[in-house]
Amino acid sequence: MIRDLLPECVSGVDGREDVTAAGTLYPQEEAVIQAAVEKRRREFTTVRACARQAMAALGLAPAPVLPGPRGEPQWPAGVVGSMTHCLGYRAAALARTTHVRSLGIDAEPAEPLPDGVLEAVALPAEQDELAAARAADAQVPWDRLLFSAKESVYKTWFPLAHRMLDFSEARLSFHRTPGEATGGTFTARLLAHAPTVPPVFEGRWLVSDGIVLTAIVLPAGD
Known part of the structure; x- marks a missing residue:
């Protein structure tokens, strides 16, 4: 499923x-x-098996993937990537730095967030938009989708800024792809500033087989 959200230059x-x-x-x-x-x-073992398969698809030798100080995966030189896992799903996405500057992926179960979590991760305007989206289409777990997208934002942000990003420091908007019932795009406007990070991320989302997936890929020229 992750391949559906990634450009050809990214191995998923x-x-x-x-x-x-x-x-x-x-x-x-x-x-x-x-x-x-x-x-x-x-979880740890399987997601690294996915990462090494992605390395092989890029023509790279297999290598260990160790967590950094904040738990972020440390990739071989010349590679950017992201990993994710949730109940019943594991995924990794990697690309060469000649094509991609940074990327983030996230997977979540396609079910509502526990009580109180949405209020902790969503801005008031986002909560209003999710309520409208839920009224129009209750089949999509919009609150879980927002959570997943913000996780992908953080995973894209951190390798560039090298500091934490709070849930409140990104303002997300979701869009449906014409003719696509369970997928689309999203825009993340960053409310925190870092000189090495563009102010807006564009991502893609998908709900399929009980899983919510989100992905952001920043091309090398951004």
Whole structure:
């Protein structure tokens, strides 16, 4: 599914089944995850298997993917990427820096957010727009879509700005693609300033097979 949201220059790999084979991780990765519970280990291992398949599609040798200080994936030189996982879904997207400056992907279950979460992540204007969107089409979990899109915004922002971005520091608007019932685009206007980051991100979204997916890709020229 993730490939449906990405341009040709981005290698995207996803899966619904976890990798369970021993020896899948590099020793450096094993050291990171050695004390984790089994659920976390499966997520960590499978999403890195997706990342290495994406590396191979770009003609790159497999390499470990270690978390940085904020948990962000650290990619080989000349590569940008993003990973995501939720219940029943894992995905990774990678590109060469000659084509893409930064990217972010996120996956969430296609169900409403828990009580109180929307108010914590959405601006008042966003809440009003989501209410109108929900009245027009209740099949899309608009609150979960907003949450996912803001996660993709953060994942795109952080490698460029190297600092945190609060949920309140991006103003999102969603758009439907003509003829597409369960997908479209979104615009994120950044309310925080960083000299290395453009003020507006454009992304794509999709709801399919019980999963909400969002993706942002900044071309190298942006």
